[in-house]
Amino acid sequence: MKPYIPNTEEQRQEMLQVIGVSDMDALFADIPERIRLRRDLDLPEALSEMELVRHLRDLASRNVTTETHTCFLGAGAYDHYIPSVIRHLTKRQEFYTAYTPYQPEISQGTLQAIFEYQTMICRLTGMDVSNASLYDGATAVAEAATMAVRATGRTGIIVSKTVHPQSREVLKTYSRFTGRPIAEWDHRDGRLDVDALEKLLSEDTAAVIVQNPNFFGLIEDLGDLADRVHQKGALLIVSCNPVSLALLKPPGDMGADIVVGEGQPLGNPLNFGGPYLGFMAAREKFMRKMPGRIVGETRDRQGRRGYVLTIQTREQHIRREKATSNICSNQALNALTAAIYLSALGKTGLSKVAALCCQKSRYACQQLLKTGAFSPVFDGPFFNEFAVKYRGDVEKLNQKLLEHGIIGGYPLERDYPELKGAWLVAVTEKRTKAEIDHFVERAGSI
Numbered sequence: 001m002k003p004y005i006p007n008t009e010e011q012r013q014e015m016l017q018v019i020g021v022s023d024m025d026a027l028f029a030d031i032p033e034r035i036r037l038r039r040d041l042d043l044p045e046a047l048s049e050m051e052l053v054r055h056l057r058d059l060a061s062r063n064v065t066t067e068t069h070t071c072f073l074g075a076g077a078y079d080h081y082i083p084s085v086i087r088h089l090t091k092r093q094e095f096y097t098a099y100t101p102y103q104p105e106i107s108q109g110t111l112q113a114i115f116e117y118q119t120m121i122c123r124l125t126g127m128d129v130s131n132a133s134l135y136d137g138a139t140a141v142a143e144a145a146t147m148a149v150r151a152t153g154r155t156g157i158i159v160s161k162t163v164h165p166q167s168r169e170v171l172k173t174y175s176r177f178t179g180r181p182i183a184e185w186d187h188r189d190g191r192l193d194v195d196a197l198e199k200l201l202s203e204d205t206a207a208v209i210v211q212n213p214n215f216f217g218l219i220e221d222l223g224d225l226a227d228r229v230h231q232k233g234a235l236l237i238v239s240c241n242p243v244s245l246a247l248l249k250p251p252g253d254m255g256a257d258i259v260v261g262e263g264q265p266l267g268n269p270l271n272f273g274g275p276y277l278g279f280m281a282a283r284e285k286f287m288r289k290m291p292g293r294i295v296g297e298t299r300d301r302q303g304r305r306g307y308v309l310t311i312q313t314r315e316q317h318i319r320r321e322k323a324t325s326n327i328c329s330n331q332a333l334n335a336l337t338a339a340i341y342l343s344a345l346g347k348t349g350l351s352k353v354a355a356l357c358c359q360k361s362r363y364a365c366q367q368l369l370k371t372g373a374f375s376p377v378f379d380g381p382f383f384n385e386f387a388v389k390y391r392g393d394v395e396k397l398n399q400k401l402l403e404h405g406i407i408g409g410y411p412l413e414r415d416y417p418e419l420k421g422a423w424l425v426a427v428t429e430k431r432t433k434a435e436i437d438h439f440v441e442r443a444g445s446i
Helices: 009-019 049-060 084-090 108-125 137-152 165-176 194-200 225-231 242-246 284-289 332-370 394-403 433-445
Strands: 156-160 182-185 205-211 235-239 258-262 278-282 293-299 305-312 374-376 385-390 422-426
Touching (some): 084 332, 108 242, 108 278, 108 293, 137 156, 137 165, 137 235, 137 258, 137 278, 137 284, 182 194, 205 225, 225 235, 242 332, 278 284, 332 374, 332 385, 332 422, 332 433, 394 422, 394 433
Parallel strands (some): 205 235, 235 258
Antiparallel strands (some): 385 422
């Protein structure tokens, strides 16, 4: 089987002649004979376009997706409805094929889109400034910790165990190579134990990281947490679900210094785990400590409005020793998606989505408890996710539900061994009453 190269044999011979090489083997003469593959690759024969499309569709049909199954799985990524306008706009070639906007004179559209995204994130979080260049929610948490270390000159990080386990793992990975101490702060009945925090705070604490709503879905009472953290000279980092901010008080209004989170719920599809969008917003005084890039608005000589990359604290643009991070991937397409989603829904639409998530999740929780097969794990208000304890094996429950076209909840025992039998269920605005009732009927009878 010959490799797929669009050049004819005559063209290949002509190119070899121009560079003064007799044949293909001579071209690779520097590669030792013992490591060369002297046979054809073990690949099937080539297919026509029609055959290939049919084959790929057959492979794709074997996947379980939210188009074929009803989804009650969350744990950080959620099955929200995505308005059709998003797909049509984000796939325009000026956005879909664009690279990073290094040249402002030809990138005004992309730069403005990023600027509008930053503005919306600031309004949602109650913060002063937002960046636009983080991989996902977990990376945002780790980068926020690094930012706090730079801002305070300290090294210690305290992170609540109610923060997403994957975020905590990424945080540990970052710290493994910097020697930065990470202290995990235990919860009490699924929520923050503020009194226990006092024992962990020290003069070397750079930041305290919490999540609201937390990984168990519970809404935290941050209360005077920021004051306690600030009294020790540390910063408060809050990770949050952006959709919940349409109902809950913004972290900025509760004293947070840095706000981060996963932007996937803002119009970005699940995509088998990515690419996603990590958002980050902070107080203005920490602006120059932020990783990634920040787009600013300005005026040209004729007084016309324009956009530029105001701050680019990356190793590619300045001396490496001065860089704040090696984050250099441009998540602008995902940020554009989030901006279109927020614009299409507006304040009223986003509030309605949040309210529906809240109401439908409560209905699902109440109905599950009525079956007698489940009992509550924690006591407290929740947003769109809740934990219940199943009387049997949660993994087997999920397998059985899958046979009925239902993607079940997340087994919390995977990350919290002490929560054996606990099941984290997520309900978004997409779930109908009929779907919830069918889910409850099946789950309660297995």
